[in-house]
């Protein structure tokens with residue numbers, strides 16, 4: 008089966024670049040989205056050069072969303088709602104993966120409901136299949152050992168089980184294990200886990216603490 012085209016909106020940033028590198032290395036066509044075409048194209052070219060591929064393109068966020076089968080949102084948290092407002096007309100029937108964690112690393116605190124994913128669903132409407140994932144996967148970890156498995160698991164929250172399965176396949180392609188973790192409402196808790204991980208990083212002098220699930224055998 009042909010791989011879906013993945014657009015990463017805000018893909019010029021740390022988390023988006025890490026995900027783009029992993030999917031491009033796994034053979035997926037990737038579109039890097041940005042507010043600026045030139046910045047997107049440069050970021051895409053950097054990834055192509057790094058991996059020796061030609062499958063990564065750069066586009067403005069709206070055009071990236073149009074070109075994609077599946078979109079991933081990795082803009083800074085303060086631009087979450089505005090970015091979704093700008094692209095809401097072009098995502099009908101598509102999966103939008105929301106990686107947003109509303110936690111300030113300088114003063115980590117668990118965020119309040121509704122989750123960023125629920126806010127995305129509210130803005131985009133019921134025809135868009137919103138899935139929250141990757142909030143606990145640090146960008147620094149993603150960029151290490153591209154093409155190798157990562158010692159991190161990903162919790163997947165959505166009200167659309169079929170979309171969850173598709174996202175779990177993408178997580179596996181990126182070298183991690185994905186687990187269905189309940190509806191979009193649960194994503195507030197997953198975002199809150201980031202507050203815990205940042206606190207642990209500070210305490211232990213690290214940068215890439217993440218999570219692993221125990222007690223569920225691999226499929």
Ligand SMILES: NC(=O)c1ccc[n+]([C@@H]2O[C@H](COP(=O)([O-])OP(=O)(O)OC[C@H]3O[C@@H](n4cnc5c(N)ncnc54)[C@H](OP(=O)(O)O)[C@@H]3O)[C@@H](O)[C@H]2O)c1
Pocket residue numbers: 017018019020021022023040041042043046047080081082083084086090106107108109110141142143144145146147
């Ligand atoms: N960093 C991590 O380790 C990590 C881990 C898990 C989840 N996340 C989540 O991933 C998201 C991105 O985090 P990050 O650390 O990758 O952020 P980042 O590198 O600081 O920024 C990501 C991108 O946001 C875009 N952006 C900045 N200001 C914007 C604005 N006013 N409007 C629209 N877009 C704007 C920029 O893209 P352009 O300038 O190209 O438009 C930038 O490249 C956040 O929601 C965060 O919670 C991050």
